[in-house]
Amino acid sequence: MNRSIAVARSPDALARTYPVLYLFHGGGTDQDFMTWDRLPEGGIRAWTAGKPIIVVMPDGGHAGWYSNPVNSHTGPRNWETFHIDQLLRWIDANFRTYAEYDGRAVGGFSMGGFGALKYAAKYYGHFASVSAHSGPPSLRRDLSAVAHWANVSSVALDLGGGTIYGEPFDEARVSADNPMEHIESYRNKRVFMVAGTSPTPVDPFDLLNETEVLAGQREFRAGLDRAGIPHEWHEEPGGHFVRPEMAIRDIDGIIARLRQA
Template identity: 75%
Template sequence: MVPDSAPPGGWLPSEPSERRTSGGRGPAADTHPQEVTVTANHPTRRSILKSAGGLGAALALGGASVLATASTAHAADDGFGLHITDRGEADARMWYYRFHTAEIGWDPAVNVLLPDDYHTSGRTYPVLYLLHGGLQDFIEFDHRGVRDWTIGKPLIVVMPDGGQAGWYSNPVSTNVGPRNWESFHINQLIPWVDANFRTFAEPEGRAVSGFSMGGFGALKYAAKYWGHFASVSAHSGPASLRRDNGAVVHWANVSAAVKDLAGGTIYGAPLWDQARVTADNPVERLESYRNKRIFLVAGTSPDPTNPFDTFNETAVLAGQREFRALLDGAGIPYEAHEESGGHFIRPDMMRRDIDGIIGRLRKA
């Protein structure tokens, strides 16, 4: 059973908070402690690209300027189509920014969580892009305890807005102006982070992880933009778009039409953009995951009295099992956990994931 205090985070995200910041706030207490039950454990630490390949990927992101890193912490600047409209840099670790961008019809925000020693070490760090789920926004992981999860860890964590029902996509249609979350994250935010913080601007220096809709976004980004990330994680994130008569595609279309696009859709309706579905569908992109670290979490016992929880995690579990079977058949290793409970963030799994990410990426 899911406790009453469980966050309602599912595939349907929250209203954007126009001026929410988290600088200086302490993390919320963990509300869902879980015992770790490992059902499949296939760790891998193989390198996916040589340094020359990493250089090429970085240059493709935005030119040689992407490779520039600061020697000390400093106020971030505009760039890559992003104009900073609000910022909070007073907190020692959690820095906040809000941007104007032509890709989004309102000003999205991002939290950047710095390592404890960032301001004094002079070191370069790997980066985790951590994507929120439904009924959540960029501040969600601060509430859930990301500061505690990363104390003493040599890792920068970037937590951007992903829209009300953005699905980490550029929609087929919109009636409310641009909602191009995919372009914002991949073409603007990643090179902006690399230009303003001391990061490894290469795939071996980046991981992507997320919860629910964000878990899908992580799986999608890691496959579609193969040369950007060396590690991918999905915490209760759907991994199969077409199964069960396309339930996830239909839900993406309906949720986006109602909450984000005023009748527009992510994949098109009544006819889908089939090429787009295939490009986004993890189970159809298996080879794109080869030589990456893959970390999957799904719940096995959603609350039977909560249709939303049951629908979400039942589909997640079935889709992840399908994905894992295909990975097994292709000889692609992964680490998978099936945990008791339903559709919510599991702090112990987040901690385990972060440790695995640090083990896989370049060392600070």
């Protein structure tokens, strides 16, 4: 497993204790732990320059889905174990961080937005803020379209014929990972979501991805509303991409929610 990570921190990080944002990339061969650095308008380092937060951007595989797969034919690809059991401990052991609930946020784009929503629910006490930029929160809607896409993409890009959820599905795994089935786990967290309303009709990838994301986020928001769980949501023009203005707004909200440096 490629366990590459990037860490952005303030120049005086050795003299202060900081909250941490774990920030996840999307899926595809053009996505990796440096994706958030390569975005327009300077990317994550420009957007957090001078702000009191450490940003950790780990690798998650081309189609790892922030999960331990049912099977892999390319060696260990246990991204969930790496991130939750190893990475968090390593960061807290090597940087001046608040190693606690109010000291950590998790966010991501696309597949990484799903991973953030999944981890925030599945590991409730780890993260006080969760953000999904064009991230799908529902694995089972539309005949389990996102769960099927996780399987199909992982077969080709990560697992050499293995799958994330198995064929047929390991239903217990799907349910354990599905944010829609764990609405109550978002209570007392800051929840931030963005989805596009006008994906490019001539680009099947953009159209299919963001159409599913938008419908899933609306379903998820309705679940949060029924449970009386506050959340911040935005529907913006365009399709499946990170919007710098939304990312900056999110970062400021994360810093306001977490324990101060």
